[in-house]
Amino acid sequence: MDSFEFNKIIGGLLGTVFVVFTIGIVSDTIFASPVPEKPGYAIEVAEEEHGGGGAAGGETAETPIGTLLASADATAGAAVFKKCAACHTVEKGGAHKVGPNLWDIVNRPVASHEGFAYSAAMKEFAQGGSVAWDYEHLSNFILSPKGLVKGTAMGFAGLKKPDERANVIAYLRTLSDSPAPLPEAGAAPAAENASAPAEGAAPAAEGAAPAEGAQPAPAQ
Numbered sequence: 133m134d135s136f137e138f139n140k141i142i143g144g145l146l147g148t149v150f151v152v153f154t155i156g157i158v159s160d161t162i163f164a165s166p167v168p169e170k171p172g173y174a175i176e177v178a179e180e181e182h183g184g185g186g187a188a189g190g191e192t193a194e195t196p197i198g199t200l201l202a203s204a205d206a207t208a209g210a211a212v213f214k215k216c217a218a219c220h221t222v223e224k225g226g227a228h229k230v231g232p233n234l235w236d237i238v239n240r241p242v243a244s245h246e247g248f249a250y251s252a253a254m255k256e257f258a259q260g261g262s263v264a265w266d267y268e269h270l271s272n273f274i275l276s277p278k279g280l281v282k283g284t285a286m287g288f289a290g291l292k293k294p295d296e297r298a299n300v301i302a303y304l305r306t307l308s309d310s311p312a313p314l315p316e317a318g319a320a321p322a323a324e325n326a327s328a329p330a331e332g333a334a335p336a337a338e339g340a341a342p343a344e345g346a347q348p349a350p351a352q
């Protein structure tokens with residue numbers, strides 16, 4: 133009875149262990165979950181694909197911003213700016229909201245407004261303050277914030293319509309004690325007009341006059 137009984141008990145135990153292991157192995161195979169390369173959840177954010185004209189070759193504006201600004205409308209731009217106003221104030225000395233205050237932004241060095249915690253990406257883009265928000269940069273940034281400054285904290289899809297972009301930049305330009313001069317539209321159009329704007333531009337030290345002088349000239 134003794135050794136035989138004993139063998140039965142051991143046999144039973146081993147059998148149980150065998151069954152438990154088998155179930156474990158089989159269920160592991162069935163419910164296999166691959167270990168992710170990076171821990172955490174992958175969050176997929178679909179980039180907005182507006183079918184707009186700028187599809188080819190990445191996102192840069194087709195028409196130079198200088199050309200667009202020549203016929204831009206700052207008043208219309210103020211209305212467009214409502215899309216930005218959720219995150220930005222524009223008054224002189226205005227508070228920071230989600231984004232920095234944008235008073236006098238044209239030609240202001242990138243990521244330079246005191247008291248605002250810019251993202252690492254934006255600080256890097258600023259290259260120690262040597263890069264400024266000229267018209268070109270502003271236009272490309274507003275077209276596609278993440279396209280120009282990869283990793284920026286500005287959560288805004290971008291203004292794809294060239295006229296909206298130009299209008300809002302024209303509006304931002306007015307928000308300054310001495311608005312930056314408008315860029316020269318296009319290359320050098322209209323040789324016959326050349327003398328007129330030159331005279332308008334030369335004597336004006338104040339900054340207001342050249343803008344007005346420039347307007348009619350490039351109208352082709």
Ligand code: HEC
Nearest residue numbers: 216219230231232242243244250251254284285286287288
């Ligand atoms: C959802 C909030 C949000 C909206 C909407 C938004 N911005 Fe921003 N903006 C930000 C944030 C946040 C930053 C700072 C980005 C960083 O540090 O990477 C920023 C930065 C900027 C800068 C750079 C400022 C600097 O001092 O270097 C400009 C210019 C700008 N925004 C313009 C605009 C314009 C124009 C619009 C509307 C067309 C707009 N933003 C809409 C949040 C926003």
